[in-house]
Amino acid sequence: MIVWTARERLAQAFGLAVFAVALAGCQPAEPLAAPSLEESAGALLLRELSDVEREVLADRFVSASEHEKSEVVVRQCLEGYELEVSIEPDGRISVETSDFDEAEVERLFNECWVEVDAIREVWRLQNQPSPEQIAHAERGFVDCVADLGYVNTGASFGEASAAYSQNVLQVREEWDTSTKAENGTPNPLDACFLAYTEAVGVLPLPGLAEALAALNVS
């Protein structure tokens, strides 16, 4: 086991903080810039559609019943390979099995997933958070980090993000090895971040809105 002296640990924390501040300061948590429509993840997703995707996306809209149908389609496909299907709390699909190795499970999962992934992602796009929801989530994150004393009240989201980034590794390590971690609760600083991501919700693939607008399935 490596044992670090207090001085070494201070140097580590300082070095990390320099990077964290530098990178957090110049890279706010915004969607990665899509280089072009053709190269965006959204455009790639819509480039090849399955029959069910073509049918559903003909009107460039996914209804609730069509979203439910996509779940039935992927479930039937996965269960056809005797994979046990479950739906995660955030709506994502997971599979469980003992019949295949990990690579084979991934291959089968993706084989079924591509039948409906465009429907699922367009549904996410239609239900993405509004700018007001995102602003509210960012405000909540800033207030949470300020309550812990890492920034002053009224700090910007960028300042709170930088404070999170430069402090969270040390907080996480101390928390993970303390009795406070035993009930599964995250450390207070990560709790701020997780509350922020939960408030923001699941974001759509970059470039998907533009690609959908240009979609022609005739």
Added chain:
Amino acid sequence: MRLRGARISAVAIALAGVMALTTGGAASAHNYDTYFTHVSAPGSLFATHTVIIKTTSKTTYVTNIWRAESKYTVGMQAGNMCKRYHQFRYVLPRESVKRTKLTGPEGCGPMLVNSIDYDYWYAGGVSTGSSFCTRSKNSLSGNEWSEWACVTATHSH
């Protein structure tokens, strides 16, 4: 019966000097045991993957896992993370065949420097002497799987 945390150290060189990313290990608690292992992961500088196991009770006979987490720490980058996969690998009690649980990708999430993306699972019992492992991949890891991070279920009493 207890879980023994494996330990893997990952060392990286940064402008600020030599820094240790992680040392894993086991943490003792009053009512539960928590074990975790960090491994280096593809992606940016200091990207790591971690398996965290919390047992149901110190006095439980079987190797009962209350909660298992697969956690990807993004390291020195920020931005949207998409195509998020997490995979668990384990052996059920009195069995010898490995099982796997894979959570598929859907949507994206905002990431800050050093922030995390994780999946959790209330796993239940696992076989004595077996390894409980997780790995992850996502767009910020270049869609490359991390190594498996594992803890081992062993007898202690």
